[in-house]
Amino acid sequence: MKIEIADSKMPKRGSLVLTVTEGRHLGTFGQAADKALAGALTRAMAAAPRFTGAKGQWLELLVPGGGLARVLLAGLGKPTEVKPAGFEALGGDAVRRLALSGETELAIAAEVPKGAVLPAAEAAARAALGARLGSYRFDKYRTRLKEKDKPSLKSVTVLSNAVALAKKLHLPLAKLADGIELTRNLVTEPANVIYPASLAAECRKLAKLGVKVQVLGEAEMKKLGMGALLGVGQGSERESQLVVMQWLGGKKGGKPVAFVGKGVCFDTGGISIKPAAGMEDMKWDMGGAGAVVGTMAALAGRKAKVNAVGVVALVENMPDGNAQRPGDVVTSMSGQTIEVLNTDAEGRLILADAMWYCQEKFKPQFMVDLATLTGAIIIALGHEHAGLFSNNDVLAERLAAAGKAEDEPLWRLPLGDAYDEGLKSPIADMQNIAGPGFGAGSITAAQFLQRFVNKTPWAHLDIAGTAWSKKDRATVPKGATGFGVRLLNRLVADHYEDR
DSSP: OEEEEEEOOOOSSEEEEEEEETTTEEOHHHHHHHHHTTTHHHHHHHTOTTOOOOTTOEEEEEOOSSSEEEEEEEEEEOGGGOOHHHHHHHHHHHHHHHTTSSOOEEEEEOOOOTTOOSOHHHHHHHHHHHHHHHTOOOOTTOOOOOGGGSOOOOEEEEEESOHHHHHHHHHHHHHHHHHHHHHHHHHHSOTTTSSHHHHHHHHHGGGGGTOEEEEEOHHHHHHHTOHHHHHHHTTSSSOOEEEEEEEEOSSTTOOOEEEEEEEEEEEOOTTSOOOSTTGGGGGGTTHHHHHHHHHHHHHHHTTOSSEEEEEEEEEEEOOSTTSOOTTEEEEOTTSOEEEESOTTOOHHHHHHHHHHHHHHHHOOSOEEEEEOOOTHHHHHHTTTOEEEEESOHHHHHHHHHHHHHTTOOEEEOOOOHHHHGGGOOSSSSEESSOOTTOOOHHHHHHHHHHTTOOSSOEEEEEOTTTSEESSOOSSOOSEEOOTTHHHHHHHHHHHTSOO
16 A cells, blocks of 8 residues: 655545544634535534544545545544644554545545644654554455455555655654564464574565674574573474674664564473463464564664664474473573473573573663563553563663653563562572462563673563554554564664764
């Protein structure tokens, strides 16, 4: 689907979306459209008493007589409360409403109401981003779709009176959308298509954006002493991989920012096998790695002025005769030993070695790991927030602010010595889960990870509840969400790029 930004002119065909503020107020362009349609919009609003222009309301009007086929009125709410996210939702909702309608052309008038502080150019750029994200579908394996079930929209034109600046603002947003779509695609693919080697191959494709990519195999990881990571993958016929991606867009020799992702391409639970019901969902247990890959693509795509490192640990957790057993002891790259009481607590094991490698090799300014780590975080926060744990208040506050700005909200949970008590092992330096009845599963998992962080500012994002959605939102169709790419991109843009 082609998306472009153009001058505000009344379209002669297709569908048109106009904004309305609370109290049924049309903007200047909307009023001109109403006049061109002989007052049809005013009459339609009068005939729909519950449509007030409140945020999220929609009113559709068919236009007979050829030419323009329909007009959709979209409520923005109070002008003083209009934000960029509102125009993203406008674009996403508009595309989703008309995707299967039979319409091929859509124009969205990104008109900012009087009293709003949002610049017109940003509104248009955000509406275009919303249209792109809201139009996402994964139809790769659908071979029998009926014509009526295929998207009909071929083009979306965002109308603006600040076209030149809007196009300029949209360029980096388009690259951000590339990263989000890449993450969604990787997380959606089945495990017979995306496994450690094939995901590493997808990472290698980032070289065309200027990303330096290095892939470590099992022999290399064994030499480095990554016993925790290798133990998880030893039951799979597919070789584990560690992929290192570097984008060097900042000052030469400057310390990088670092992102580390859990990439369990399929998680059976290993010998501590999961129940059969819902196990198919475990193809997206590599959502953290997917988000890191998408973030690196977004940063490189928009030529971010930062040095960034992305490290993803890629394994399959399978239960064959060579699989790791409950009670096994492994030695991590850090030299710390781990008693593996539950082989389904595997994500923390691969992150332990990946994080240690990252901080030792790159000495980053900070390190953020992303992982679909615990079911406990869903019990605590549902599917609305990801869990945030950190050893550094400044980093935590910046992450939380970025998440709020990009509608990828985080909720900070505590860390503390008391939670370490549950990780004491009678025979090793630690065990990989807390003892019976200890509780606080997400916190003790974060405490485990913290043992593999020295003095580097670090944050752990548990995205188990947010990497996949079972409901549609304006810019996030159900399925893989791409959660994490937007907030990490925003974190870098706001605080870590060279000025």
